[in-house]
Amino acid sequence: VDSAGAEEGEALLRFKATLSIDLPSWIPGPAPCTLNSTTWEGVICFNSRVWGIQLENRSLSGTLNIRPLIPLPGLRTISFMGNKLEGPLPPDLKHLGALKAIYLSRNNFSGEIPADAFVGMRSLKKLFLSNNGFVGPVPGSLVGLGKLLELRLDHNKFAGGIPSFGQRRLTIVDVSFNRLEGPIPNRLSRMDPALFQGNPKLCGAPLTVICNNKIQPAKHGGSSGWRLSLIIIIACIIFFLLVLLLLLALRRRQKTSKVIGRPATTEHADEKLELGAASKHQQPATATTARLVEGKTSGGRKSECGRLAFVQEGRERFELHDMLRASAEVLGSGNFGSSFKAVLSAGPTVVVKRFKEMNGVGREDFNEHMRRIGRLSHPNLLPLIAYYYKREDKLLVTEFIANGSLAHMLHGNRGSTLPPLDWPTRLKIVKGVARGLAYLYDELPVLTLPHGHLKSSNVLLNDTLQPLLTDYALVPVMNLAHATQVMVAYKSPEVTQFGRPSKKSDVWSLGILILEILTGKFPANFLHKGSSGSTDLATWVSLVMEEEWNSEVFDSDMRDTENGQGEIQKLLKIGLDCCEEIVENRMEMREALERIEQLKERED
Numbered sequence: 001v002d003s004a005g006a007e008e009g010e011a012l013l014r015f016k017a018t019l020s021i022d023l024p025s026w027i028p029g030p031a032p033c034t035l036n037s038t039t040w041e042g043v044i045c046f047n048s049r050v051w052g053i054q055l056e057n058r059s060l061s062g063t064l065n066i067r068p069l070i071p072l073p074g075l076r077t078i079s080f081m082g083n084k085l086e087g088p089l090p091p092d093l094k095h096l097g098a099l100k101a102i103y104l105s106r107n108n109f110s111g112e113i114p115a116d117a118f119v120g121m122r123s124l125k126k127l128f129l130s131n132n133g134f135v136g137p138v139p140g141s142l143v144g145l146g147k148l149l150e151l152r153l154d155h156n157k158f159a160g161g162i163p164s165f166g167q168r169r170l171t172i173v174d175v176s177f178n179r180l181e182g183p184i185p186n187r188l189s190r191m192d193p194a195l196f197q198g199n200p201k202l203c204g205a206p207l208t209v210i211c212n213n214k215i216q217p218a219k220h221g222g223s224s225g226w227r228l229s230l231i232i233i234i235a236c237i238i239f240f241l242l243v244l245l246l247l248l249a250l251r252r253r254q255k256t257s258k259v260i261g262r263p264a265t266t267e268h269a270d271e272k273l274e275l276g277a278a279s280k281h282q283q284p285a286t287a288t289t290a291r292l293v294e295g296k297t298s299g300g301r302k303s304e305c306g307r308l309a310f311v312q313e314g315r316e317r318f319e320l321h322d323m324l325r326a327s328a329e330v331l332g333s334g335n336f337g338s339s340f341k342a343v344l345s346a347g348p349t350v351v352v353k354r355f356k357e358m359n360g361v362g363r364e365d366f367n368e369h370m371r372r373i374g375r376l377s378h379p380n381l382l383p384l385i386a387y388y389y390k391r392e393d394k395l396l397v398t399e400f401i402a403n404g405s406l407a408h409m410l411h412g413n414r415g416s417t418l419p420p421l422d423w424p425t426r427l428k429i430v431k432g433v434a435r436g437l438a439y440l441y442d443e444l445p446v447l448t449l450p451h452g453h454l455k456s457s458n459v460l461l462n463d464t465l466q467p468l469l470t471d472y473a474l475v476p477v478m479n480l481a482h483a484t485q486v487m488v489a490y491k492s493p494e495v496t497q498f499g500r501p502s503k504k505s506d507v508w509s510l511g512i513l514i515l516e517i518l519t520g521k522f523p524a525n526f527l528h529k530g531s532s533g534s535t536d537l538a539t540w541v542s543l544v545m546e547e548e549w550n551s552e553v554f555d556s557d558m559r560d561t562e563n564g565q566g567e568i569q570k571l572l573k574i575g576l577d578c579c580e581e582i583v584e585n586r587m588e589m590r591e592a593l594e595r596i597e598q599l600k601e602r603e604d
């Protein structure tokens, strides 16, 4: 007889006796979560123990007495959302110290929550108290919960300041529609402003309301927090003004250069940029590269009509004008410009990527860096074939890879000719990506970010579905401001929080890529957002981490997983370890590669 199980049964029956509704399936006899037991509705079992109680939308009324639940050692989550429960927050909550999640939203709870209500709840990750009638200050004991990820207090009548939350893992604090006032703590300043709306007296980032000195600092907020917010807001305003001025200056310069350049170009009339015309009329299905690539030969000076610089020996050469005359089609537009596929009439099919924000260094240094990239050679790197230098923008030429990108394979149109990626192929891709990255780390030791822009659209798949990394090692020649805005490594926690990329930022990007490959989830579109997008990414990672690891987490399109479950779990763990927030605790690229190399398609 499982005496612990029997005790659990008794505890639940005592709890049932306090409820205002009947639960016919909760009956004496075999304890819940044991082999012979019937299903006790609303009881979630795990490892033969009561793991959760979920009685949502059941018209429960009266007060909630959770004291009978104290003897349940395995209880991790309780949910009573959408009932008519009233009275104060159950005072015994803190005696259920192992709880990870408490969901009490959409009830009629009321009154003040004592400051120490959550003391000692070290495992608590999610607390949902939305849509109730709580009043008074937000309880200060929440500040001490190191694992808290998501806090929802919206639509209550909480008053006073927001306590100075400093937890690193905290990704959502929803206090909207309360009566809170004073500055928003710095740690929350990057969250979605909607989480703070409906509190007319709140101020500071992410809201646009600037804190004014007369407003008293929040009780728990600390004055340094709001002062910092103010400084950040002012710095942002100055930054935006500078960017605006810069844009105006650039636009003026572009206009001038077009006027000067136009009459001088007579040689290659068919190659002239006609982007204006192209955008006015419908873009033809195929056009010449010149038509698609803005401004190429319209520069008047001979040097501007120069030659392609080839960076690799032994490759077939072609002239710039051949490439520009080639029929071309747009592959897509990224953060730096667009990419075109150009089919040379007597030569290879290449991809021309136009980079607009690549003025990080002068011409000589740029040439030197391109030659350095050209010397790299690895089966998992897509080689740079040639480049074309112009002051405003640059063209980089690579081979065309017909299978396209990993992003396309994972998230694109599944009606394509290729079947979904199976587990062995996904593992092969992860291994290839890690090998390519480790090679970059060995060959470019002086770079802080040897890749800098690792994401699934920058991983192409060749005929045998081996991955080929692209857009690598470009950080040194990028405009820093733009790189900071859009490049993936700059979205890592160390950059978004402390503004400092590290040698391990690419490891973090590798972790995200691994999670994306295993789950099939696109990382919350963070790639196309500005720095504020990082919040989404962090949320996504946290939520992935939060899931109880079962087969539902993995991409349902991933086939051939039999006998590979253990290895898949190991890869997932490696992905999460790569996403370790604290840089010092995150592994090095070498270690990531070593752990990945040990993985097999099937357990022995």
Ligand SMILES: Nc1ncnc2c1ncn2[C@@H]1O[C@H](COP(=O)(O)OP(=O)(O)OP(=O)(O)O)[C@@H](O)[C@H]1O
Pocket: 331, 332, 333, 334, 335, 336, 337, 338, 339, 351, 353, 382, 398, 399, 400, 401, 402, 404, 405, 457, 458, 460, 470, 471
């Ligand atoms: N050599 C190539 N062969 C085949 N497809 C490619 C090649 N290079 C890029 N692509 C694909 O073309 C599309 C546009 O790529 P591009 O690099 O311009 O943008 P991106 O990767 O989406 O964003 P970013 O500019 O941030 O790198 C992407 O789907 C990409 O996978």
